[in-house]
Amino acid sequence: xxxxxxxxxRVTVTAATALLLxxxxxxxxxxxxxxxQVLTALYPLEFLTQQVAGELASVTSVTPQGAxxxxxxxxxxxxxxxxxxxxxxxxxxxxxxxxxxxxxxxPRAVVDATxxxxxxxxxxxxxxDDDAGHEDDHDHAHHDHDGDPHFWLDPxxxxxxxxxxxxxxxxxxxxNATTYAANAERVAAExxxxxxxxxxxxxxxxxxxxxxxxxxxxxxxxxxxxxxVGLSGIDPEGEPSPARxxxxxxxxAEHDVTTIFTExxxxxxxxxxxAADLGISTALLDPVETQVDPDADYRDVMRSNLEAxxxxxxxx
Amino acid sequence: MTGITQMLTDPLMxxxxxxxxxxxxAAPVIGTYLVQRKLxxxxxxxxxxxxxxxxxxxxxxxxxDVVPNDALAVPGAVVAxxxxxxxxxxxxxxxxxGGDVALALLFYGGIAGGVLLxxxxxxxxxxxxxxxxxxxxxxxTSDVVLTVALCALLLGVGLGLRPALFAVSHDAEFARSxxxxxxxxxxxxxxxxxxxxTVAMRVVGLLLVSALMIVPVAVAQLVSRSFASTxxxxxxxxxxxxxVGLAVTYWVPLAPGATIVVLAIVVYLVVLAARPLFARR
Numbered sequence: 092x093x094x095x096x097x098x099x100x101r102v103t104v105t106a107a108t109a110l111l112l113x114x115x116x117x118x119x120x121x122x123x124x125x126x127x128q129v130l131t132a133l134y135p136l137e138f139l140t141q142q143v144a145g146e147l148a149s150v151t152s153v154t155p156q157g158a159x160x161x162x163x164x165x166x167x168x169x170x171x172x173x174x175x176x177x178x179x180x181x182x183x184x185x186x187x188x189x190x191x192x193x194x195x196x197x198p199r200a201v202v203d204a205t206x207x208x209x210x211x212x213x214x215x216x217x218x219x220d221d222d223a224g225h226e227d228d229h230d231h232a233h234h235d236h237d238g239d240p241h242f243w244l245d246p247x248x249x250x251x252x253x254x255x256x257x258x259x260x261x262x263x264x265x266x267n268a269t270t271y272a273a274n275a276e277r278v279a280a281e282x283x284x285x286x287x288x289x290x291x292x293x294x295x296x297x298x299x300x301x302x303x304x305x306x307x308x309x310x311x312x313x314x315x316x317x318x319x320v321g322l323s324g325i326d327p328e329g330e331p332s333p334a335r336x337x338x339x340x341x342x343x344a345e346h347d348v349t350t351i352f353t354e355x356x357x358x359x360x361x362x363x364x365x366a367a368d369l370g371i372s373t374a375l376l377d378p379v380e381t382q383v384d385p386d387a388d389y390r391d392v393m394r395s396n397l398e399a400x401x402x403x404x405x406x407x
Numbered sequence: 408m409t410g411i412t413q414m415l416t417d418p419l420m421x422x423x424x425x426x427x428x429x430x431x432x433a434a435p436v437i438g439t440y441l442v443q444r445k446l447x448x449x450x451x452x453x454x455x456x457x458x459x460x461x462x463x464x465x466x467x468x469x470x471x472d473v474v475p476n477d478a479l480a481v482p483g484a485v486v487a488x489x490x491x492x493x494x495x496x497x498x499x500x501x502x503x504x505g506g507d508v509a510l511a512l513l514f515y516g517g518i519a520g521g522v523l524l525x526x527x528x529x530x531x532x533x534x535x536x537x538x539x540x541x542x543x544x545x546x547x548t549s550d551v552v553l554t555v556a557l558c559a560l561l562l563g564v565g566l567g568l569r570p571a572l573f574a575v576s577h578d579a580e581f582a583r584s585x586x587x588x589x590x591x592x593x594x595x596x597x598x599x600x601x602x603x604x605t606v607a608m609r610v611v612g613l614l615l616v617s618a619l620m621i622v623p624v625a626v627a628q629l630v631s632r633s634f635a636s637t638x639x640x641x642x643x644x645x646x647x648x649x650x651v652g653l654a655v656t657y658w659v660p661l662a663p664g665a666t667i668v669v670l671a672i673v674v675y676l677v678v679l680a681a682r683p684l685f686a687r688r
Contacts, residue, residue, distance in 0.1 A: 166526075330542040330544065330612065330662040330663065330664055330665075331542065331544050331545065332544060332656045332659075332660045332661050332662060332663055333419070333420055333423065333544045333653065333656050333657040333663060334656055334657055334658055334659055334660040334661075335544075335660050336419060336544055336545070337417070337657065338660075340417075360541075360545060360547070361542065361544075361545040363547070364419065364545040364546070364547045365419065365545065367547070368418050368419050
């Protein structure tokens with residue numbers, strides 16, 4: 092149900108993106124050295140765009156590595172950079188500062204993941220920009236990640252951005268259009284392979300409940316049939332209430348949970364204190380919002396996530 | 408009844424209740440002096456200076472190649488908070504009662520310094536908050552030890568030096584004429600307040616510790632006449648709202664820090680409304 096919704100959406104949205112690109116791509120100020128300057132909102136989009144662009148474009152991330160992307164703030168110098176960029180790949184409704192900057196200083200072309208993937212009902216803290224059409228065929232299971240922007244934790248969704256990014260790059264740099272298309276196809280195939288690895292690895296497990304420090308893993312959980320239970324909600328800074336901790340204690344006992352997962356950008360303290368009390372362990376599950384280690388990329392992190400999950404869930 | 412037993416046998420909750428009890432008891436002691444000296448917002452100001460301290464500690468740690476790089480973050484926060492508190496005293500002394508201006512300088516300087524420095528270090532303010540984030544719902548055993556030590560210091564200074572501190576807070580000129588070391592005592596209060604905030608904010612959160620220093624004192628002032636009875640009543644109230652507020656969030660999923668603060672303010676409003684009834688007697 093959800094897939095068919097997405098496929099329908101994709102046709103219209105791709106068309107809309109194409110229109111948008113046609114509108115924006117009129118060459119006002121061609122890049123100085125002819126290389127498209129591409130900005131991305133955060134690491135997973137940077138990874139994808141870099142894969143599609145190869146050596147042919149300069150790709151950077153607006154959120155500094157190691158920083159929490161939720162509350163990004165931009166310097167005027169960065170806003171100017173956004174206005175001067177040829178293409179920005181971002182997630183509408185995720186980082187308000189970036190939304191404003193893109194609205195005020197539009198780059199030549201824009202790929203908005205929220206639009207491309209029809210995520211609007213799952214993104215942002217209010218559903219204010221929902222068009223009524225979504226509601227009718229809106230599957231209830233989908234509500235698992237209302238307000239959850241971490242779509243890239245489902246590799247198939249990240250893969251679906253490859254073609255629109257390639258199209259946008261081809262508009263800017265028609266000479267290399269075939270290379271961009273080929274790269275997009277390759278990275279989409281690699282991501283789909285990663286998806287099969289995850290699906291196989293998590294197919295037969297003793298447990299399916301994942302206790303995490305903040306509920307960032309809705310897309311991962313839905314894709315691979317897991318249930319996430321978070322100490323705090325989607326906002327990583329929420330203070331967990333003793334009542335919530337009590338519920339988690341009950342979940343841990345009921346499902347024989349062995350591990351509470353922490354993540355890199357959120358203080359692991361709550362998880363560590365609770366795990367120590369319950370006599371279970373903690374492990375790292377990375378929501379790949381940022382990537383500090385230059386020797387590992389999105390795929391490597393997702394594979395170590397898979398290993399951590401397989402260990403914690405007792406997968407065959 | 409089984410519910411209460413369940414709450415009291417949950418080790419996480421036992422630690423949280425113990426810390427709530429201690430902080431609720433000790434924070435109003437130092438708060439009584441702050442209110443007397445019109446420095447009620449000092450807690451918040453110190454919290455912001457601590458942000459600068461974290462960023463500074465981070466930068467210095469990186470520059471000196473300390474392992475791990477953030478080892479100096481928390482010491483940095485403590486040093487910056489104490490320095491900020493001393494600066495407040497100096498500004499107050501030089502400007503004759505400019506306590507609120509001194510606080511404003513501390514407050515805005517603290518935020519701006521933190522944001523600027525962490526930017527230089529290549530992060531965002533969210534990285535800073537991680538060091539200073541605390542929640543009373545997840546208190547570790549070492550947090551309990553830290554809190555016990557802090558509260559011993561607070562009660563020792565706040566109650567032990569009460570006659571001298573009261574004289575200084577009440578009328579500095581008179582205190583000076585009687586030969587009390589006024590500046591040293593003023594700095595002592597500021598430093599103890601700074602230590603309280605920086606240590607306790609990592610355990611229970613900035614909101615809770617800065618509100619607990621002040622709100623119970625505000626309530627107590629409504630009904631008691633003497634300095635000593637204000638302090639004692641505030642200690643009792645602080646303890647009560649902390650324990651009750653925390654116990655409520657064991658059943659109702661609310662943020663415990665915010666619940667305790669709102670509860671204290673409700674008590675303030677109720678006492679304020681009911682006071683004329685008592686006054687008529």
